Amino acid sequence: MTSNSGTVTADITQLSCSGSTDIGVLEAGEPAAGINTTIPYTGGNGGIYSGISVPSTGVTGLTASIPSGTVNNGNGTLVFNITGTPSAAGTAVFTISFAGETCGFTRTVAAGGSFPDVVPVIINGQTRQMMTHNLGADTSLDPNVPNQAIIGNYYQWGRLNPVATAYTNANAISGWNTSGAANGAWNSGTEAAPVKTSNDPCPSGFRVPTRNEWTGFNTASTTSIIGTWATWASDGATNFSAARKFVNNGSTLTFPVSGRRSYTTGELNGHATYGFYWSSTENTTNAYLLYLISTNVFPAYGNYRTEGYPVRCISE
Known part of the structure; x- marks a missing residue:
């Protein structure tokens, strides 16, 4: 897809949340730091995309975000940085809509202890x-x-x-x-x-x-x-x-x-x-x-x- 300004808008064939990989551990009541989830995609067209911020459901208080950028021609990955403070232990759910594709991933939030892990x-x-x-x-x-x-x-x-x-x-x-x-x-x-x-x-x-x-x-x-x-x-x-x-x-x-x-x-x-x-x-x-x-x-x-x-x- 080409915009009125002549730039190419990002397009992909598939966004694969089932193939995501996680970095870091989330703990209830503790601010997230150094936490991210990487989601692969296929069929990129080299186009540009705007930044995305997605709030969590289930366990609330978290946001998954990526800055604006450009998809690869072919396959690539999107790295979502997760910030905020999880409200409770359980499962945080993120539903991602990107370049016409939608999928969801989850992150487990551990119970807060007397001392942070x-x-x-x-x-x-x-x-x-x-x-x-x-x-x-x-x-x-x-x-x-x-x-x-x-x-x-x-x-x-x-x-x-x-x-x-x-x-x-x-x-x-x-x-x-x-x-x-x-x-x-x-x-x-x-x-x-x-x-x-x-x-x-x-x-x-x-x-x-x-x-x-x-x-x-x-x-x-x-x-x-x-x-x-x-x-x-x-x-x-x-x-x-x-x-x-x-x-x-x-x-x-x-x-x-x-x-x-x-x-x-x-x-x-x-x-x-x-x-x-x-x-x-x-x-x-x-x-x-x-x-x-x-x-x-x-x-x-x-x-x-x-x-x-x-x-x-x-x-x-």
């Missing part, structure tokens, strides 16, 4: 969601009050299953795997365009951050230490109070200083002295990580892939 953060200029707890931590507890239960699990780089928990004793672990995972084990794409793999332990819609994302997160944050930090790596096995706090985009995130499980034996050391959080990025035969000490933060530190460290997930 995710918070919005700024990473490299984009709003993303970061989990407030480590993987395997007790999510019923305040993530900003350090204790043993919020340390969570320890993972070797590139592996799906944890190798220890916060309650595993500090001794060497029988049968510890000393073979490092292959390149691409947690990211089959690139650092600039990461693609989550089936080995990534993070839940649906989330993944292990890249080195670049940890660097961006640290740059956009202010940070301080809390609790009592151990003086020597061997002194803090029963000290669960030490942590480093980051404030980013008005959100507070606390990272327990949980030490490391040794790359050769799985023995715990450095508890309450050092904090390590994996990235998905390789460093030659090693891998990059977020490294925390009492006096500094190193967002792109490299170490052995067979070390055991906690994981903190971000939205895809």
